[in-house]
Amino acid sequence: PVARVYHYLNQAFNHLETSRKDSAAVSLDRATILLADLLTKSSSGFSGRKLSGLVWVTLELSRDLLPPTSPILPESTLHYLLTVLPDSVTSHIRQHPYYAEFWIRKLAGSADVPVDYRPEVLENIRYFLTNGRDVFKLWLSRSGVFTPLIQEALQEAGLPQDLVYKAMIESGFNPRAYSRAGAAGLWQFVSSTAPLYGLKRNFWIDERRDPEKSTHAAIRHIQHLYKLFEDWRLVIAAYNCGQGRLSRIMEKSGTRDFWELHGLPRETRNHVPRFMAALILSKDPEWFGFTDVVYRAPFSYDLVAVSEWIDLSLAAECAGASFESLKALNPELRVGYTPAPPVKRVYHLRVPAGSKERFLTNYARVPAHRKVQMVEYRVRHGDTISGIASQMQVSTRAVMDANGIHNPKRLQVGTRLKIPIRPGRQYVAKRNTLGVSPDESSHERHTYRVRKGDTLWRIAKDEGVTPDQIRTWNNITAPRHIFPGDRLVIWQPKGGNPDTPLLGNFYLVRPGDTLWEIARDFDTSVRNLKKWNGIRHASSLKAGRLILVRPLEENAAD
Known part of the structure; x- marks a missing residue:
């Protein structure tokens, strides 16, 4: 067999010398098959060094026959x-100039998409093996979570x-990744493209960050x-720079060959070879x-249907999990609470695999005073997160989590904040100091012009006062007697933090x-x-209680 290998290798060499590449390829294939068969037989009787010599020559001849950029x-x-190749041979040829x-x-060549052997690809491989090594190691670790899905x-x-390696290059398998251009999630959808593929984004959720929803959206986009x-x-x-832009570049360049296109953005020019490099490295990272990569466990969970707001900290407690693990399972949630589902619908919350029954059992036992409702607060001049939190008697962290606020210094006047409150809790009632003649040294007056559709309730809610106060300041003797164009006097404390017991749909009961x-x-x-608040006897009403004064479904209409 060895003699035949020598014969065909010699034959391939002679054909190459006379520029008969087709004939050389046939001879080399025969030699290669015979050599591979010898290598698979442990009892061939030939030393590793001798077989290594034959492999060495085979690689030399193969290099002359392979197209420059083609995969194997x-x-x-x-x-x-x-x-x-056995280890005994690999150890001898590892230093061969063509082995790597x-x-x-x-x-x-093992990829199911085209991967070219080009300098641009090799440059990205070198980067991931040097300066970008730690980053790529992290990507490999995360790949264990999302690759199967x-x-x-x-x-x-x-x-x-x-x-799948497109997601690796887009986000490093980080569902919370954001780009400077505002793209988000594993597949880096921008806000204008996401709705085209069914991804929703609102105050509560950003489905671009959901691994499953964004993957199905990306598949439709790729198709x-x-x-x-x-x-x-x-x-x-095109996924990187946009289909319209790529089409114009192709038309101007007069070619469909990516490597020959002129005028591509630098990011796109590097994006394709970086994808190819990441794919190659991921095929055999060892x-x-x-x-030393520690691969994280695959994305796995149970679904529970919830029909009300749930604080993720409380949900984690019920599931016997950490707050961070629950956030990791539900990356589409933008704040630390689940959204309130529409009437007769539910929100599906992910909990750790195997914890569904535990969650349902524990949550059913949670007393009402530990559950939350969201009330709205409009930010005014002089407000701070800590000041609002103090006024509403909740923690600063609760306000920040409920509104996805990372930097409390970036609070803008007019912003409508969601404040998590617990209706069953006893609050310390504040005496309303805004009477018929407020103290002008501590309060300021402004005028509100009534618009079509306004009600005293809506105006009071927006201004952070009560309907009764507006009636008093403006001598309104009957409810609802306001008309478009009317100008109403509104008094508020200077520096913000209005002293009012009105919290969204809830009212803080005062003494008397x-x-x-x-x-x-x-x-x-x-x-x-009585019906909305489970009050049996009017005499049981106590100062400091937070009661519902308007049906919650009306808040959605606002």
């Missing part, structure tokens, strides 16, 4: 040879599974791009020296208040107040 495909004899190149080409979705859609360009290199480029007076002030009935 799985069906090729060279791919087979590289795959079956061929191994990289072999990995490129994404590849399963790609397979169901009939797309190449190696497109659309492939129908347009029919080349995976161009699809990856070969490239990533031997009665249900009849509260019902009159808020244009409702004593019967409704």
Whole structure:
């Protein structure tokens, strides 16, 4: 067998000398198959050094026959040879000038999308092995969480599974990643593109950050791009710079070859080779020296249906998990609370796998005073997060978490904050100092012009006062007697922090208040107040209690 290997190698060399490359390729394939068979037989009787010499020559001849940028495909004899090399041979040829190149080409050839062996790709591989090594190691670690999820979705859609590395390059497998351009999530959707593929974004959630929803959206986007360009290199480029821009560049360049396009943005020009480099490295990270990567566990969870606001800290306690782990399972949540679902609908919260029953059992036992409701507060001049929190008698962290605030110094006048309160809790009632003649040294007066559709309730809520106060200041003797164009006097404390017991749909009972007076002030009935707040006897009303004075569903209409 060795003699035949020598014969075919010599034959391939002679064909190359006479520029008969096709004949040389046939002879080299025969030699390579025979050599690979010898290497797989442990009892061949030949020393590792002798076989290494034959492999060395085979690699030399193969280099002359391979197209410069082509990968080594799985069906090729060279791919087979590289795959079956035993350690005894590898140790001798590891320093061969073409061994590393061929191994990289072999990995490129195993991909189910085109991967080219080009200087731009090699440059990115070098970067990830040097300056970017720690970053790539982190990406590999995170890949354990999301690769199974994404590849399963790609397979169901009939797309190449190696497109999973597009998410790696886009976000480093970080669902909370944000770019300078405002793109978010694993697949880096911008706010203008996300709705086109069904991703929602509001105060409570950003579905661009949800691994499953964003992956299915990305698949639909990729399918659309492939129908347009029919080349995976161009699809990856268009995903980065936009289909319209790439189409114009292709038309101007007069080619569909990505590597020959002129005028590509620098980021896009580097994006495609970086994707290819990440794919190659991820195919065999240990070969490239990533031997100490700790891969994180796959994304796994139970779903629980909730029909009310839930503080994630409380949810984590009920599930027997940490707050951070619950946030990691629910990255679409922008604040530290679940959204209030629409009427007769639910929100599906993820809890750690195996904890569903524990969560449901524990949450059913949570007393009402530990559950939250959200009330609205409009920021005024002089307000601070800590001041608002103090006034509302909640923690500063609770206000920041409920509103996704990271920098409390960036509070803007007019912003409507959600304040998490617990209706069953006893609050310290504050005496209302704004009477008929407020102290002008501590309060300031301004005028509000009534608009069409305004009610005393809405105006009072927006201004942080009560309807009764507005009636007193403006001599309004009957409820609802306001008309568009009317100018109403409003008094507020200077420097913000209005001293008012009105908190969104809730009212903080003051000393001396009665249900009849509260019902009159808020244009409702004593019967409704009792029903909404579970009050059996009017005499049980105590100062400091937070009661509902308007149905919660009306708040959604506002």
